[in-house]
Amino acid sequence: xxxxxxxxxxxxxxxxxxxxxxxxxxxxxxxxxxxxxxxxxxxxxxxxxxxxxxxxxxxxxxxxxxxxxxxxxxxxxxxxxxxxxxxxxxxxxxxxxxxxxxxxxxxxxxxxxxxxxxxxxxxxxxxxxxxxxxxxxxxxxxxxxxxxxxxxxxxxxxxxxxxxxxxxxxxxxxxxxxxxxxxxxxxxxxxxxxxxxxxxxxxxxxxxxxxxxxxxxxxxxxxxxxxxxxxxxxxxxxxxxxxxxxxxxxxxxx
Amino acid sequence: xxxxxxxxxxxxxxxxxxxxxxxxxxxxxxxxxxxxxxxxxxxxxxxxxxxxxxxxxxxxxxxxxxxxxxxxxxxxxxxxxxxxxxxxxxxxxxxxxxxxxxxxxxxxxxxxxxxxxxxxxxxxxxxxxxxxxxxxxxxxxxxxxxxxxxxxxxxxxxxxxxxxxxxxxxxxxxxxxxxxxxxxxxxxxxxxxxxxxxxxxxxxxxxxxxxxxxxxxxxxxxxxxxxxxxxxxxxxxxxxxxxxxxxxxxxxxxxxxxx
Ligand SMILES: Nc1ncnc2c1ncn2[C@@H]1O[C@H](COP(=O)(O)OP(=O)(O)OP(=O)(O)O)[C@@H](O)[C@H]1O
Ligand SMILES: [Mg+2]
Numbered sequence: 110x111x112x113x114x115x116x117x118x119x120x121x122x123x124x125x126x127x128x129x130x131x132x133x134x135x136x137x138x139x140x141x142x143x144x145x146x147x148x149x150x151x152x153x154x155x156x157x158x159x160x161x162x163x164x165x166x167x168x169x170x171x172x173x174x175x176x177x178x179x180x181x182x183x184x185x186x187x188x189x190x191x192x193x194x195x196x197x198x199x200x201x202x203x204x205x206x207x208x209x210x211x212x213x214x215x216x217x218x219x220x221x222x223x224x225x226x227x228x229x230x231x232x233x234x235x236x237x238x239x240x241x242x243x244x245x246x247x248x249x250x251x252x253x254x255x256x257x258x259x260x261x262x263x264x265x266x267x268x269x270x271x272x273x274x275x276x277x278x279x280x281x282x283x284x285x286x287x288x289x290x291x292x293x294x295x296x297x298x299x300x301x302x303x304x305x306x307x308x309x310x311x312x313x314x315x316x317x318x319x320x321x322x323x324x325x326x327x328x329x330x331x332x333x334x335x336x337x338x339x340x341x342x343x344x345x346x347x348x349x350x351x352x353x354x355x356x357x358x359x360x361x362x363x
Numbered sequence: 364x365x366x367x368x369x370x371x372x373x374x375x376x377x378x379x380x381x382x383x384x385x386x387x388x389x390x391x392x393x394x395x396x397x398x399x400x401x402x403x404x405x406x407x408x409x410x411x412x413x414x415x416x417x418x419x420x421x422x423x424x425x426x427x428x429x430x431x432x433x434x435x436x437x438x439x440x441x442x443x444x445x446x447x448x449x450x451x452x453x454x455x456x457x458x459x460x461x462x463x464x465x466x467x468x469x470x471x472x473x474x475x476x477x478x479x480x481x482x483x484x485x486x487x488x489x490x491x492x493x494x495x496x497x498x499x500x501x502x503x504x505x506x507x508x509x510x511x512x513x514x515x516x517x518x519x520x521x522x523x524x525x526x527x528x529x530x531x532x533x534x535x536x537x538x539x540x541x542x543x544x545x546x547x548x549x550x551x552x553x554x555x556x557x558x559x560x561x562x563x564x565x566x567x568x569x570x571x572x573x574x575x576x577x578x579x580x581x582x583x584x585x586x587x588x589x590x591x592x593x594x595x596x597x598x599x600x601x602x603x604x605x606x607x608x609x610x611x612x613x614x615x616x617x618x619x620x621x622x
Contacts (some may be wrong), residue, residue, distance in 0.1 A: 150420045172453045191455050199451035203442045207373060209380040222370035222452045250380075266448060276451075 115185045117305045118147035118170065123179035124327075125165050139165040141177070141329035147307050152300050154320035155309040158355055162329040163309040164202055167278055171199055171206050183274065195223075197246035198272035202279050202309075204263035208252035212243055212262050215251065216269055223270040237265040244292065256283045264292065267282060275299060293319055313348045323347075327355045365616040370462020374436065378470050386430055388474065391424040395481045403613045408493040411582050413484060418578045422505070426537060429471045429509045433516040434529040437615075445468045446620065461519060464608060467513045472506050490548060494585040500566050500593055501577040507600035508528045508575035512537055513571075514607035521614045598618065 123143040126136035140162040157163050168174040169181050172188050186193040206215050213234060220230040233333060236322055238247045241261040244350045251262060259282045267275060275296075281289045296319055297304050310316050316323060317337050324334040332354045333340050334350075344350040378384065398413045437460075440446040449459065479502045518535045519531050523529040543550075544566075551562035574596060580586055 149370075170449070173447060173450065175617075175619060191453050194451060195453040197451065199448060200445045201444060203444055204448075205445060206448070207377065207445055208443075209377050210373070214376070217449075218369055218373055221451060222449070223453050224365065256579050263448070270452075 114183075115149070116146040117149050117151075118145065118183060119185075120145040120166065120170075120181045121157065121179055123166065123169060123181055123213065124136045124177045125162070125169060125174060128179045140169070140326075143326065143329065143331055145324060145331065145334070147305060148298065150303050150306055151321045152296060152306045152319055153308070154316040154323035155307060155326070156311075156313070156316065156323055156351060157309075157326035161326045163326060165329075166326075167199075167276055167309070170276060171197075186218055193230055196270070196273040198267035198275045200263045200267040200275075200280055201278045202282070204259050204290075206251050206259065206262055206266070209250055211250055212238065212247045212254075212265070215262065216265060219266050219269050225270070233269060233271070237268055240291075240295070241265045241270075242288075257285055257288055260284055262290065264295070268295075273307070275304065275306045277306065279309055279311065281310065281312055281339055313346075313351060317341075317353055325351060325354050366458050367462045367465055370454075370459060371466035374432075374463060374466025375470050378432060378466075383476075384432075387424050388477070391420050391478060392481050394420055395478070395485055398485070409491070414482075415578070415581045417485075418581060419484065421475075422576075422578070425471055425475055425478065425505065425509060426512065426534065428474050429467065429513050430516050430533045430537070431526075431530050432470060433463070433467045433513045434520050434533065435526040436467065436517070437520050438526050438529075441541055441620065450620070456615045456618075460608065460611055460615055462557070463515055464513060467517075468506075471509050471513070475502050475509075492585065494581075496587055497577075497581055497585045500588060501581050502598075504575040504577055504593070504596055507597055507604075508572050510563055510604045511570050511572065511600055511607065512603045514611065515605060518607050518614065519612040521611060540569060540572045541576065542573075544569065544571050571599075575600065585605055 121144055123140055123141040123145075124138065126138050143162070143166060145166075155163050155166070158327045165174065169176050170188055171182065171194070172191070175189075180181055181188045183193045193201070207218075209337070210218065213318040216234045216237065217230060220233065238244055241264050243258065243261055246258060251259065254262065260280075264280065267277065281292050281297075284292065293315065296308075299306055299321075320337055322334065322336050323340060325332045325340070333350075340354075341347045341360065344353060395417045398417050437446075440449070440459075446459075449455065478499050483493070483495070483498055512533070515536075516529060518530045519533055520526065523532065547562055547566040547569075551559050551566060554562060577588065580588065
């Protein structure tokens with residue numbers, strides 16, 4: 110198959126149910142019949158209110174949660190196979206790394222998991238530490254980092270293998286304006302290099318600025334998908350469109 | 364294999380940076396030294412008792428280190444969510460288990476070497492005997508016994524809610540196996556049916572950890588066990604370790620990690 114025409118991410122009829130704690134046979138449907146295709150070279154924003162099922166969908170893509178029904182594939186490979194993950198960088202929504210390691214040791218460990226050579230590892234680590242702005246702290250244990258610094262470590266580890274697809278779960282949460290700008294620049298640069306970025310976010314202004322296409326999910330279902338222009342057509346901006354799609358009504362009106 | 368070694372490296376790094384076991388380590392070493400210092404009129408019987416106590420201490424400390432370290436590996440990875448960025452990389456869950464096992468096992472191995480080294484120095488300086496081969500056999504078999512224990516605890520840690528309950532249950536189980544293992548078949552003969560068959564069944568089905576206990580050889584006659592028997596015991600340990608690791612892998616492979 111031609112890599113340019115295969116969808117990088119393909120999700121079909123995906124349903125995920127979690128058992129309700131303590132109750133057998135009662136389920137929470139986190140994702141409901143979701144279908145999604147992310148194309149090569151695209152920056153794709155995955156939007157939805159809290160609890161909409163964004164993280165759950167990503168967990169399926171990474172093979173952490175088995176789909177209750179439906180399928181998901183990365184680069185045309187079913188997500189259940191570990192090789193599907195060789196070309197991926199992933200930033201989890203809550204980032205906690207081995208606290209007793211330094212940022213440099215952590216990156217070195219992950220580089221080994223990817224089977225990178227010594228020389229390549231050294232070079233990448235130096236570059237990434239600089240990219241995320243942790244030069245002054247890279248030799249301190251991660252437990253001494255602030256939240257935003259941990260988020261930066263997370264970003265660096267997601268890029269260690271020079272991935273073709275980045276899956277980022279709220280990459281800018283916890284970052285200061287400089288960090289946010291940096292994330293935007295990184296995403297833009299990756300796009301220029303022909304990489305694909307799939308990320309969830311609550312920062313609609315940011316999404317508007319960098320995404321080629323967005324999808325909005327609500328209660329596990331896909332409510333809208335298209336370019337930012339398509340979705341915000343007829344609304345003041347993407348935020349308005351988002352609120353309309355998820356059925357928001359102001360409770361402050363008389 | 365490189366991935367497994369890298370994973371094991373993280374386990375070991377954590378262990379020496381967390382410093383939990385330094386206390387236990389220093390305590391065991393100190394007690395061994397102190398015991399060796401005591402001069403009870405050079406009475407042979409008392410020297411033996413002291414050696415017995417030292418070895419007992421080494422066994423208990425090594426067991427605690429092995430069990431407690433292993434029990435927290437996978438739960439800690441899940442709790443701190445470090446498992447997610449890890450598994451998002453091209454590493455299989457089986458490799459993660461193998462890496463955890465190797466790390467814990469190597470760490471206990473290092474602890475054992477230090478303990479036995481102390482023991483050898485102390486007894487050597489008092490009694491002027493240096494039965495290195497006996498120490499080697501005793502240490503080696505203890506290490507392989509701990510491999511079975513570590514694999515078993517790794518399996519248990521996938522199912523029990525908290526590392527502390529895994530540790531406690533494992534510790535009781537292992538001590539029970541060590542204490543009762545060799546008596547179970549004789550005990551069985553004294554029981555009415557169906558207890559008899561049940562106990563005999565357990566006797567044949569369980570891993571016999573007590574076979575790896577060479578403490579009496581070290582304390583009393585410093586005799587070596589036959590090398591073929593030694594090799595066989597090693598193989599026996601490897602097989603049981605493999606069984607437990609395989610079971611753990613089956614359990615871990617299909618586990619839904621977000622619940
Ligand atoms: N491990 C779990 N067990 C049970 N229910 C879960 C679990 N994880 C998520 N859920 C439920 O699944 C639904 C979707 O959650 P998910 O984490 O995917 O939302 P999200 O879109 O990422 O939200 P947020 O914007 O807050 O990150 C929620 O109703 C949540 O309660
Ligand atoms: Mg989420």
